[in-house]
Amino acid sequence: MKTEYKIIVDLIEEKTRVLDVGCDDGTLMESLKKNKNVDVRGIEISKDKVQTCVSKGLTVIEGNAELDLKQFPNDSFDYVVLGQTLQAFVNPEIVIKELLRVGKKAIITIPNFGHWKVRLNLLIKGTMPITESLPNDWYNTPNIHMCTIKDFVKFSKIINFKIFKSLALTNKNISNINNSNLFYKNLFAELGIFLIEK
Amino acid sequence: MNIKENIKTLVIKKPLKLDCGKTINNFPLAYETYGSLNKNKDNAILVFHALTGDQFVTGINPVTKKDGWWSYAVGPNKSIDTNKYFVICANVIGGCMGSFGPSHKNPDTNKIYGTDFPVITINDMVNAQVNLLDHFEIKKLFSVVGGSMGGMQVLQFISNYPDKASTVVPIACTSSHSAQNIAFNELGRQAIASDHNWSDGKYLSNNTLPDKGLSVARMAAHITYLSKKGLQEKFGRKLQERDALKFGFDADFQIESYLRYQGSVFVDRFDANSYLYITRAMDYFDLVKQFDGNLSNAFKKTKAKFFVISFTSDWLYPTQENKDIVIALNAIGADVGFVEIKSDKGHDSFLLDVPDFLKTLKNFLDKSYIER
DSSP states (O other), X not given: OOHHHHHHHHHSOTTOEEEEETOTTSHHHHHHXXXXXXXXEEEESOXXXXXXXXXXXXXXXXXXXXXHGGGSOTTXXXXXXXXXXXXXXXXXXXXXXXXXXXXXXXXXXXXXXXXXXXXXXXXXXXXXXXXXXXXXXXXXXXXXXXXXXXXXXXXXXXXXXXXXXXXXXXXXXXXXXXXXTHHHHHHHOSEEEEEEEO | OOOGXXXXXXXXXXXXXXXXXXXXOSEEEEEEEESOOOTTSOOEEEEEOOTTOOSOOSXXXXXXXXXXXXXTTEETTSSEETTTOEEEEEOOTTOSSSXXXXXXXXXXXXXXXXXXXXXXOHHHHHHHHTHHHHHXXXXXEEEEEEETHHHHHHHHHHHHOTTSEEEEEEESOOSBOOHHHHHHHHHHHXXXXXXXXXXXXXXXXXXXXXXXXXXXHHHHHHXXXXXXXXXXXXXXXXXXXXXXXXXSSSOOBHHHHHHHHHHHHHHHHOOHHHHHHHHHHHHHOBHHHHTTTOGGGGGTTOOOEEEEEEETTOXXXXXXXHHHXXXXXXXXXXXXXXXXXXXXXXXXXXXXXXXXXXXXXXXXXXXHHHHO
């Protein structure tokens, strides 16, 4: 299992209610069920992946986070997870607000656009960066709102949500992000993982 | 047609108060079963049939000698695996395959009911069928499953009997019959009523049949079960056993001939008055209104696991209407999964060989059965 998923599983307390937004093939959901005994639901936009989840016995609805989070009442989950898709939404602000309305807490992971390889790629080549975590060309990428770890921290102040825990994933190593190391983490981490609250 | 010898019937002695106010008792409910009930009696699935279905879900229908209406989905190793599950299906009351319906004799007058038969509802249908659970001494069904009108019965059943099923699978249906669907049903009913032979529903006493009217009703309805794309691909403008147009009103086009055929075979197996009664029951179905405008309240008392399925090309019971059920369930934190299956076969997709659908249904049931 991806290190990212292991970190998310560790962040979630046992026997809670979790919604995995963009649950893909249900790998994270399965792990949460097995390791944390949580009541977990998923939303997934791809029909094939919904069918894969059903074949694993997972409760998933086919839907789009921007349209379908509306149907859940306030605080219906303890955690809402959004893995590496915030940058693909038309309006990330609305999505974050919806996540925090539906869930008491949210876990958001973002591919870090501030990573040195990304910066170097643009600096040297002068073309839109293509890396292992960002494999698409500019014209076919689903990522329309890329941000850096620093951007996300800044965003928390602009739209007013609390970052409870921020973790950086660098070469499969996990470390905490704080004010004093933000510059370095923003340069070396491939992924930022944030536990946030209203 | 002597159909009685092939039909299993349960006579329901307990009085049933219908929504129309009348009470019926000692009435027959025709049913069929497949597979076997296990020791714990916890492997039973109650399947509800759609408008023109009957209790003969799979295998050869002993009356029509054709494949059962859900042969693709139900049988050994199929989506609803009869090696594993005990499948029960009853002919709805108001129907014409042995259950209490308008072609039966009224014991008080010794005349065939015809349109003197009480108007029945989806609620009445499921309240009649719940008696099968007592008959088989089943405390809780593993699942209730049905498409179209069968799906409406599924929703009504779990609303009426929240503890009587562990899983709930409404397919290609709605919680409230739309104006468009009422309109199509009315078209069918008017086609029957305008057939001279119908004689205000007394045709059986007159030894005539409103074949023309019933067949037109079926033709119109059949179009609504398909999709434009499906029709175009299957028939296009292909001509029927001729090289050129005949400049007349014969069936020049294959689609005309196909519809005429569908109409003509339907009248051999279906009763016109039953068609009136069952379409009426569908039109009256409004679970939202039953719960004062809040569909969520229909499901508040159940802990069952739901799985809702719709089809991309179904314009009769479109995805949004199925999704409304999902939304109502999510609003109360119910356990609900949902998928829209890609198919160009229209509303009929649930009856046909649509592998993604059949696989998904099987996966849901089998996984839920292991985890129950």
